[in-house]
Amino acid sequence: MSKHHIEKVTCPSCHHEGDFEVWDSINTVLNPEMKEKVLNQSIFLYTCPNCGETFRLNYPTLYHQMEDLVMIYLVPESEVEKTYEMFYGENALADYRTEKYLNRIVTSANQLIEKIKIFDAGKDGRIN
Numbered sequence: 001m002s003k004h005h006i007e008k009v010t011c012p013s014c015h016h017e018g019d020f021e022v023w024d025s026i027n028t029v030l031n032p033e034m035k036e037k038v039l040n041q042s043i044f045l046y047t048c049p050n051c052g053e054t055f056r057l058n059y060p061t062l063y064h065q066m067e068d069l070v071m072i073y074l075v076p077e078s079e080v081e082k083t084y085e086m087f088y089g090e091n092a093l094a095d096y097r098t099e100k101y102l103n104r105i106v107t108s109a110n111q112l113i114e115k116i117k118i119f120d121a122g123k124d125g126r127i128n
């Protein structure tokens, strides 16, 4: 499932407090429109409703392209090991391993986008 919540953000430019929608996880089957927003990075952009200034907010998210069994975790460098454990450690969720999921861990939005594009390109080129 997709999970998102609202966080209060203070504009660095005018100090107005506004709402920013943070996507903790994205499921492209439930929210197909979100794939584009990841690819154009708009999920990481906040526009201040007061002064109109746009700035970037990086946060961790789980990108789940469920129809293709692709799961990509965007996490800070410090969380990589913990995330890896979750996928492959002793207490890993079983279906990540048994259902032929493609799991990737990345540490920047650019890497996330690159992975999605590489995967989609490979999928289009696949002979069935």
Ligand SMILES: [Zn+2]
Binding pocket: 011, 012, 013, 014, 015, 016, 048, 049, 050, 051, 052, 053
């Ligand atoms: Zn502002």
